[in-house]
Amino acid sequence: MDKVVSSAAAAVADIPDGATLAVGGFGLCGIPSVLIDAVLEAGTSDLEAVSNNCGVDEWGLGRLLFEKRLRRMISSYVGENKEFARQYLSGELEVELTPQGTLAERMRAGGSGIPGFYTATGVGTQVAEGGLPWKYDDSGNVIVASPPKETKVFSTAEGDREYVLEEAIVADFGLVRAWKGDRHGNLIYRQSSRNFNPLAAMCGRVTIAEVEELVEPGELDPNDIHTPGVYVQRVVALTPEQAADKKIERVTTRPRPTPDPGGAAPAEDAATHGLGG
Template identity: 80%
Template sequence: MDKVVASAAEAVSDIPDGATLAVGGFGLCGIPSVLIQALLDAGTTELEAVSNNCGVDDWGLGLLLGERRIRRMVSSYVGENKEFARQYLSGELEVELTPQGTLAERMRAGGSGIPAFFTATGGGTQVAEGGLPWKYDEAGNVLLASPAKETREFTVNGETREYVLEQSIVADFGLVRAWKGDRHGNLVYRDSARNFNPLAAMCGRVTIAEVEHLVEPGEIDANDVHTPGVFVQRVVALSPEQAEDKRIEKRTVRPRPLVGEIDHPPSRNPGSEEAS
């Protein structure tokens, strides 16, 4: 039952070229950065990654992308990665863009043994009708486009709408990051870092979790477990330095106020008596 492995390198050592990976995280929040680096160091290539996004140019999945290790991405948002856009538009990368909620449900359904489901999202658009560019050639022509999907009309609460059949996702490996985990693979995520991690853990045939705090079995209250150990096959305990190495995708700050403004903030109305 002890699922702890000695290192990230050992944990990813059997991931072959061409594998499909479900990767947790949202932006740079909650991404399994140590496992991604281990894959980069291993030289694994021709990967298909299923993740909300592809990191940024110099961190997360963007590191694998920059080394041409990813051949295909299934994502819902890719706007923060210039190299991603360049590879996609120049025909070097295949991309299946999927509505975010649909992507989440496809992953959850895969982990639950549900082969497909109907959703209203995308009805009446190219998501359902097909034709979304998946891959371009070097000249910018569409080489591969999304196929048309099965649709049906359902009446819900008296309203009849078109629903689109979406297939679930089951990945060869799931890579996730947890705030706390025990040796049996039970995981707890912290705040917004939960995001896509439970879904990636569910839909991986073999799921590898890097954990910031490794505890003994029984130390996590069963009511606090977000991902049960049944979904996790390997656990990697991070060092304090690895756990603290978290990047900020976009840093937004306000100008530091002057010393006098702290004690006497200016009035909202410059023409008032207080301002004069």
């Protein structure tokens, strides 16, 4: 089945106000920026987003945040996004902060048809006991807090240990970005893009993938595929310009070392680091 749609706008046209979106990416690496921009241009609002973080100010999910299109976030990391922190602390945005590994497993479980699972992460803290601030009012008072979660003691090789029950996440739509994909929706991610994109693809009832390089069915080695096409309903082929439009979350450089008069010049002027696409 050919799942390629004509444009990002067409791919997101049926996302309604109030929908829950599972959005792939890690920092700014592998974020579905073209699909996010299409949601922004469609005017869709009152959204709940499930993502490791919320982009940065005015890039990625940060663009939806800046325009007040998000009502709630389930994420692990505020990161470099000052507007995310401001909206949360001023009571404009509800935020369910979740340990990163727990968030990943909640998404994976949702895509696997598993309603919940027990984990040791968060036992003995407000993650399990409840009381984490989810939403403030404009005076800084907590008006919505996390509820207590069920715990259970299991016998392990190290002895009895307490675990906390975490519920799976199933989103209305999954938005992901792949390095390569075919017309059947089989996807390959590159490097850090693989952190959350496969999970977002799994837990979306309808998953939309933007791909940097679209190939024909059969061109991808089955052993290299990270997300099978069964999880993907729509594919958007990016233009070369869209595929190349990537940002770096934080860049640090160091001065070029003074070359040894008798030796070869260094190969690079600077070292560049950061979470990029």
